[in-house]
Amino acid sequence: MTDAPTLDRAPATTAKGQPARLVSFDGAEMRSRFPNEPFRLGHALSSHPLFTITRLAELARTLPRDQVEMTEAAVKVETRFEDVKIIDAPADEVVRRIESGHAWMVLKRVERDPAYAALLREMLDDVARGAGFADCDEAGFYDLQGFIFVTSPRAVTPFHYDPEENMFVQIRGRKAFHQYDNRDRSILSDEELEISPSKHRNLTFDPAFDTRKTSFYLEGGEGCFVPHLWPHWVETFDDLSISMAFTWKSPAADRLNTLLQANGLLRHLGLPQASPGQRPMLDTAKVAGYRAMRAVIAPLRRSEGMRRALRGLLFGRKANYYYGKDGEAA
Numbered sequence: 634m635t636d637a638p639t640l641d642r643a644p645a646t647t648a649k650g651q652p653a654r655l656v657s658f659d660g661a662e663m664r665s666r667f668p669n670e671p672f673r674l675g676h677a678l679s680s681h682p683l684f685t686i687t688r689l690a691e692l693a694r695t696l697p698r699d700q701v702e703m704t705e706a707a708v709k710v711e712t713r714f715e716d717v718k719i720i721d722a723p724a725d726e727v728v729r730r731i732e733s734g735h736a737w738m739v740l741k742r743v744e745r746d747p748a749y750a751a752l753l754r755e756m757l758d759d760v761a762r763g764a765g766f767a768d769c770d771e772a773g774f775y776d777l778q779g780f781i782f783v784t785s786p787r788a789v790t791p792f793h794y795d796p797e798e799n800m801f802v803q804i805r806g807r808k809a810f811h812q813y814d815n816r817d818r819s820i821l822s823d824e825e826l827e828i829s830p831s832k833h834r835n836l837t838f839d840p841a842f843d844t845r846k847t848s849f850y851l852e853g854g855e856g857c858f859v860p861h862l863w864p865h866w867v868e869t870f871d872d873l874s875i876s877m878a879f880t881w882k883s884p885a886a887d888r889l890n891t892l893l894q895a896n897g898l899l900r901h902l903g904l905p906q907a908s909p910g911q912r913p914m915l916d917t918a919k920v921a922g923y924r925a926m927r928a929v930i931a932p933l934r935r936s937e938g939m940r941r942a943l944r945g946l947l948f949g950r951k952a953n954y955y956y957g958k959d960g961e962a963a
């Protein structure tokens with residue numbers, strides 16, 4: 634476990650002098666780093682009523698089962714998902730017992746609840762203003778999604794990346810957030826970069842990567858920007874942790890995600906592909922083809938049962954890993 638050093642507070646200003654409401658940045662740092670590199674931020678959500686244990690338990694109870702992932706907390710950055718036990722219990726009970734337990738849970742797509750949807754939009758409009766735009770629409774932020782992490786003391790989220798751009802905020806407790814440069818192919822290989830439901834998001838970690846990490850030690854009221862597909866791992870300390878990822882897509886991120894999904898599916902079918910950018914015309918054709926396939930199956934994916942069946946059909950039973958052993962119902 635890494636010792637947490639003294640924390641530096643983020644300046645309470647946004648770029649271009651607009652008033653900060655929910656989030657604040659060092660304006661010069663944001664302008665130089667956004668959206669390609671991480672930076673620190675401050676926020677005003679630590680005592681927000683949507684983040685009490687009672688309200689989060691209610692949220693957990695109402696989300697679809699495949700939008701809640703719960704495991705016993707890992708303790709090492711290198712931990713493989715196969716070695717972590719899935720928790721089989723009502724999600725609201727796990728939230729209520731989080732402080733005395735040893736659990737890691739993520740509540741996905743919390744914008745299904747209108748109150749969290751409104752907060753997500755308000756927060757990311759504020760981020761857009763910080764970047765010098767009027768709002769999310771003008772900034773080109775779309776597909777806004779929220780993920781809330783509720784974690785027991787002394788837990789580790791192993792090494793992984795996420796296919797979104799992410800303003801990550803620490804609501805309660807302390808957390809260390811370690812990020813690694815996505816542009817460094819010695820850290821993340823082409824195959825690991827591909828997106829596929831058939832593999833868990835955890836990546837292979839090598840302690841040698843640590844000479845190139847950027848670490849943010851966060852407590853309530855602080856956070857950091859996580860660029861698209863930047864690998865990271867996270868650790869909590871001696872108290873329970875509540876955090877939220879405010880995420881969005883940009884056109885460039887969405888196109889790269891689609892290409893990485895197409896390449897992941899083709900590799901799963903025994904047809905490994907060239908790296909993104911090596912064959913631009915083929916990349917364009919794969920993106921168009923994958924989007925067309927996705928449009929055809931989109932109506933089917935509205936039901937949890939069909940989402941589960943499609944994942945299993947295309948990617949095998951392991952793609953439904955979060956239901957329990959081998960994708961069987963937990």
Ligand SMILES: [Fe+2]
Pocket residue numbers: 793794795865
């Ligand atoms: Fe993450």
